[in-house]
Ligand SMILES: Nc1ncnc2c1ncn2[C@@H]1O[C@H](COP(=O)(O)OP(=O)(O)OP(=O)(O)O)[C@@H](O)[C@H]1O
């Protein structure tokens with residue numbers, strides 16, 4: 422376990438010392454700040470609109486950062502052959518995979534935490550209130566991060582960064598629409614399409630499970646069971662993908 | 676116990692879109708004793724790096740097996756007492772030499788404190804003491820190579836695997852590394868290193884293996900592989916004109932340089948008789964140098980370009 426932590430720590434350090442990371446965080450913060458300056462949101466308008474907008478912005482940027490990191494970092498290890506220096510030590514391949522996974526997740530979460538902190542300060546300055554549903558929404562994003570990170574990790578060892586980023590993004594898009602897609606096919610009774618819709622439904626992660634953004638400002642909270650189910654779902658799905666990644670890495674020549 | 680044992684190791688790569696099979700190693704067997712410096716010699720593409728990658732768990736063998744200090748390479752812990760310098764050294768650019776050593780030490784199961792205690796001395800031994808806190812991204816190629824050796828030493832390994840360790844080093848660096856390798860041997864370590872620079876192998880190896888297209892073509896102590904037979908002599912004469920020496924008819928390749936006439940004698944010539952003739956003609960012999968076969972020539976003879984049966988006489992080497 423110490424070695425997994427060492428590899429994860431090294432991954433976080435790589436991210437923290439990379440300029441690209443700060444540029445993305447900077448843009449997210451800028452977007453939130455500018456949204457007001459441009460008059461997209463005025464205080465007479467709802468604080469809720471501002472919250473929605475900011476949370477959506479954080480979600481989008483965290484997603485971009487996660488896809489960017491997940492698809493480039495492992496690829497870089499292989500491409501630059503730094504992976505040789507790791508695997509030649511007394512390190513199992515599973516330790517490498519888990520170390521990378523938790524490192525990426527930690528880096529993405531740190532970045533999300535940073536943006537959230539900026540957002541909350543901004544919100545308080547603008548006279549808005551902070552409620553529990555906000556943290557729940559951020560927690561939901563964390564679950565989504567777990568899933569997206571495991572997808573990007575799986576593909577980053579298989580193909581080029583551009584292709585794996587594209588695939589991960591497809592997972593993201595499909596993941597948010599599987600529910601709608603299946604309902605749509607059911608509703609309109611597209612006969613032949615139903616098996617396919619079902620296959621997509623079960624193959625791709627249902628990211629809407631982890632979406633708690635609609636509770637922000639609504640004054641209500643979801644049931645605990647619902648939240649727990651989402652967490653278990655995200656953990657289980659990620660674990661399955663990491664399992665597949667492990668099997669691939671076990672046999673792989675570098 | 677043997678430091679390294681390789682048995683019938685084979686590696687078939689699949690290349691290109693159709694996965695055409697390419698045999699990089701075929702039935703390689705060799706063993707290295709503890710405390711030996713073992714040179715792994717071969718031309719470009721012979722399969723040296725492939726062998727290292729398999730031993731280090733980076734690539735999987737297609738068939739065959741290998742053990743490091745008695746532990747099978749597929750087992751956990753096989754590389755706990757090993758150190759490895761990859762052929763082309765790339766390290767994390769954003770870390771300093773000291774931070775990286777700490778990271779690699781932890782991967783070998785060491786405690787951060789123990790690595791910190793060793794890292795100063797290790798960096799010193801490869802000539803990087805002054806760059807200990809510089810980021811690897813700012814290192815020159817030779818400095819990266821030196822760092823590569825430092826990280827291979829981090830866990831005080833019993834067996835070192837160095838893939839072309841001398842490549843990219845300046846002359847003092849090469850000398851320093853040769854001394855370091857000899858020093859490791861004195862401390863009872865085993866060093867397995869690859870090279871195509873033969874004078875390096877000649878200078879420090881106890882034994883060498885010559886690899887050609889994935890198979891061993893010769894193996895053994897250098898002296899035994901090269902034999903002690905004198906191939907030719909170089910005779911240097913002063914106080915004589917080149918034409919006069921030529922008239923003596925003692926050898927070929929006569930040239931004059933700063934008053935000294937150089938003559939190449941055949942290996943079968945009788946040096947005593949030649950010296951007598953030079954003296955009687957009024958010349959003075961200043962030097963007589965026997966020329967033995969170099970590893971270079973041996974290599975050319977047994978390597979890919981000399982593959983036309985050039986191995987005769989070395990059958991007993993393996
Ligand atoms: N990943 C790979 N896929 C396909 N072929 C490979 C791969 N790696 C190496 N080879 C081939 O295997 C052969 C041996 O390569 P290897 O790198 O082991 O040679 P080498 O002896 O280290 O050469 P050099 O002195 O140039 O470093 C070469 O013909 C090479 O093209």
Ligand SMILES: [Mg+2]
Nearest residue numbers: 723724725762
């Ligand atoms: Mg090589």
